[in-house]
Amino acid sequence: MNLPVTALPRRSALLTGAALAATALLLTACSSSGSTPGDNAGGTGSANGGAKLTLTVGDFGTFGYKEAGLFDAYMAAHPNITIKETTTTAEGDYWTALQTHLSAGGGLADVQALEVGRIALATSDALSNDFENLAKAPGLSQGDYLPWKWQQATTADGRTIGLGTDVGPMAICYRQDLFQAAGLPSDPAAVSALWAGDWSKYVEAGKQFQAKAPKGSFFMDSATGMFNGVVSSSSQQYYKGGKLDYKNSPSVKSAWDLAMQADAAGLSQGLKEFDTPWQTAFSQSTFATTVCPSWQQANIQKYSGAGNSGKWNIAQAPAAGNWGGSFLAVPSSGKHKAEAAALVAWLTAPEQQAKVFQAVGNIPSNQKAYELPGLADFKNPFIGPNAATGQIFSTAAKAIQPAEIGPHSGDVKDDISNGILLVEQNHKSATDAWNTTVQQIDSSVQ
Amino acid sequence: MATSTGPGRRQTWRTRLYRWDSKGSPYAFVAPFFLVFAAFGLFPLLYTGWLSLHQVSLYNVSRSHWVGLRNYTDLFSGPPSRFFWNALRNTITLGALSTVPQLLIALGLAHLLNYRLRGRTFLRTALLAPYATSVAAATLVFALIFSPEGGMANWLLGLVGAGPVHWEAGHWTSQFAIALIVTWRWTGYNALIYLAAMQAVPGDLYEAAAIDGANRWRQFWHVTVPALRPTILFTVVVSTIGATQLFGEPYLFGGQSGHQGGAANQYETLGVLMYDQGFRNSMLGRASAVAWTMFALLLLLGLVNALIARRLRRAH
Numbered sequence A: 001m002n003l004p005v006t007a008l009p010r011r012s013a014l015l016t017g018a019a020l021a022a023t024a025l026l027l028t029a030c031s032s033s034g035s036t037p038g039d040n041a042g043g044t045g046s047a048n049g050g051a052k053l054t055l056t057v058g059d060f061g062t063f064g065y066k067e068a069g070l071f072d073a074y075m076a077a078h079p080n081i082t083i084k085e086t087t088t089t090a091e092g093d094y095w096t097a098l099q100t101h102l103s104a105g106g107g108l109a110d111v112q113a114l115e116v117g118r119i120a121l122a123t124s125d126a127l128s129n130d131f132e133n134l135a136k137a138p139g140l141s142q143g144d145y146l147p148w149k150w151q152q153a154t155t156a157d158g159r160t161i162g163l164g165t166d167v168g169p170m171a172i173c174y175r176q177d178l179f180q181a182a183g184l185p186s187d188p189a190a191v192s193a194l195w196a197g198d199w200s201k202y203v204e205a206g207k208q209f210q211a212k213a214p215k216g217s218f219f220m221d222s223a224t225g226m227f228n229g230v231v232s233s234s235s236q237q238y239y240k241g242g243k244l245d246y247k248n249s250p251s252v253k254s255a256w257d258l259a260m261q262a263d264a265a266g267l268s269q270g271l272k273e274f275d276t277p278w279q280t281a282f283s284q285s286t287f288a289t290t291v292c293p294s295w296q297q298a299n300i301q302k303y304s305g306a307g308n309s310g311k312w313n314i315a316q317a318p319a320a321g322n323w324g325g326s327f328l329a330v331p332s333s334g335k336h337k338a339e340a341a342a343l344v345a346w347l348t349a350p351e352q353q354a355k356v357f358q359a360v361g362n363i364p365s366n367q368k369a370y371e372l373p374g375l376a377d378f379k380n381p382f383i384g385p386n387a388a389t390g391q392i393f394s395t396a397a398k399a400i401q402p403a404e405i406g407p408h409s410g411d412v413k414d415d416i417s418n419g420i421l422l423v424e425q426n427h428k429s430a431t432d433a434w435n436t437t438v439q440q441i442d443s444s445v446q
Numbered sequence B: 001m002a003t004s005t006g007p008g009r010r011q012t013w014r015t016r017l018y019r020w021d022s023k024g025s026p027y028a029f030v031a032p033f034f035l036v037f038a039a040f041g042l043f044p045l046l047y048t049g050w051l052s053l054h055q056v057s058l059y060n061v062s063r064s065h066w067v068g069l070r071n072y073t074d075l076f077s078g079p080p081s082r083f084f085w086n087a088l089r090n091t092i093t094l095g096a097l098s099t100v101p102q103l104l105i106a107l108g109l110a111h112l113l114n115y116r117l118r119g120r121t122f123l124r125t126a127l128l129a130p131y132a133t134s135v136a137a138a139t140l141v142f143a144l145i146f147s148p149e150g151g152m153a154n155w156l157l158g159l160v161g162a163g164p165v166h167w168e169a170g171h172w173t174s175q176f177a178i179a180l181i182v183t184w185r186w187t188g189y190n191a192l193i194y195l196a197a198m199q200a201v202p203g204d205l206y207e208a209a210a211i212d213g214a215n216r217w218r219q220f221w222h223v224t225v226p227a228l229r230p231t232i233l234f235t236v237v238v239s240t241i242g243a244t245q246l247f248g249e250p251y252l253f254g255g256q257s258g259h260q261g262g263a264a265n266q267y268e269t270l271g272v273l274m275y276d277q278g279f280r281n282s283m284l285g286r287a288s289a290v291a292w293t294m295f296a297l298l299l300l301l302g303l304v305n306a307l308i309a310r311r312l313r314r315a316h
Helices: A007-033 A070-077 A091-104 A116-122 A147-152 A176-181 A188-195 A199-212 A223-232 A250-264 A276-284 A296-304 A337-347 A350-360 A389-399 A409-424 A430-444 B002-051 B070-077 B081-113 B120-132 B135-145 B152-159 B171-198 B203-211 B216-227 B229-244 B248-253 B255-260 B270-280 B284-315
Strands: A053-060 A081-088 A111-115 A162-175 A218-220 A287-293 A312-316 A322-329 B054-057 B060-066
Touching (some): A053 A091, A053 A337, A070 A337, A091 A111, A111 A116, A111 A337, A116 A322, A116 A409, A162 A188, A162 A337, A162 A389, A188 A312, A218 A223, A223 A250, A223 A287, A223 A409, A312 A389, A409 B255, B070 B081, B120 B171, B135 B171, B171 B216, B171 B229, B216 B229, B248 B255, B255 B270
Parallel strands (some): A053 A111, A218 A287
Antiparallel strands (some): A111 A322, A162 A322
């Protein structure tokens, strides 16, 4: 054996060094959020002139604050405040972590974003006490927010735990070149007129398209997108009177039937939305329409690629509806609750929401923002350079009928979308797929 | 007088100290492992068992209520039973599809690398490369290969005139694809273990066999494999445990529907089911019941394995 004598000590020194470094990292990470004790004594929200403090913001996807320069502007106006943002790409991962932190009572940011699919759970008895009431946050005017959006974040006993950031008014994005090739009108007004007022006309238009479509192209990306569109534009969705009642919901029934029709007629490419093949299909121009909540524009632009610039256009959806959108909330366990509430009120004020829209395309939940210059007359250079994008989305946003959403709305939506995939991808019969879906929902809702 | 008893007493004190040292020190040395195990292994295990007897949601762990064995009866015959039995079947089929070829290929590779080859060290290191790749990276690459939109697998099939296959949607095609990822990642690792064991086989056994006129195939079959029997048993056990806990590959392979192992749960394993119940449906109690069922399954496998090992030893 010829073991070098120094091997062991050197290695252990290395290990000790690594352990020390890790500990140091942990310590600094912990202290960065709580380095300024006692700065919240007044709790009046008078941010100026106070001790230095750091506000942490936890969110997911693209909220657009950094892109619109809002954090920098706020820090410039409040020299004692530093803002740190932590972003998770997938909302599902974000929500899982947030739930765990809430139940453990630690690791929360001063401001936490909540997606609309989670808001019913967040306002329920189980979770609402973990959040601050923001109804009286400084500089806030309740009338500015879309009333239904305000209501969604309000608990049964009248506490408003989240302020609306964006909403997801729907349109239909379509490929002008494919529409022309199939002999359909391609002008936004004429396309909107094709299916105005009724989702079944959208399926009819699809049959016309498919009859003369270029080989290998489909009318829609997936029937699940249309399913969500139909349900999202109804005021009765998955809940009725506080109870899960999707089996008797007229919108669920008609949306399911339309999806089955679309599949049977071969209108859908049968892709799983947001999945990699779906993303690839954008660049390969294999489908002609997709249901287009305002935030979908960013996806279309990202996945279609520069080569497809100007080929997409945007038309009104058969019926106004809302798909997606978020809130900002302040967890009660935070150290700087008053300052966090002031930040949330400022971030969701009309001027700031308009800036976010111009930067990343999120439609404001603040009605006042629709009147600001640069919003209603906004045009997207990538999608339909001449389409009245801002006009279409702000009109749709104002026409949204509020719907009752419950704690499991998001889960049920996911399960039924999956049921449609069973027909589209796994070639099950409509009846089989529906039965499996019901079993899945029964098993996942306790 | 006093001085004469002094050294004697010191002697006994010293021997006693020595005895404590030689008896106690080993316990002190192994204590850190057991303390860490108690904190991060035993406690979670018992706590999970406790949770599995409650109805408890992820976002409100403090508000749990006792339901006895209901989570287990639900799992075996209640509303989620269909998904449980399906996941158990998938775990077994996926396990067989990945473990068997993996070990056979590893054995063959190890045998080839045992010969004198040029660049042997390089080849041996290269074997470990897939093992060093992260599950996420490997799975994403394979998901692209098996993608229905411009995937390489369908392109190759197209070359020989076979129609495109929707790999992810099919029951067997998706399991085949996932088994391929597992096989790709672990074959090299097992091959290195076999190689190490092969090098411990005395060279004169081969020489004797060669003198007796045995070709390489017969040498492999009659000298190498019997000598490797304990090692093979070890890799079978380790791979079986790995297969029972299979999670990362199916979860990531499924993309948007990975949390439930595909739209039709066609490749949902027990690990994926546990994640789905706990973190997507927020049912910690039921997820804990799945975890304990998996644990029981592993104990059972361990027992079966111990019996086989004893039988083999006796036969030897």
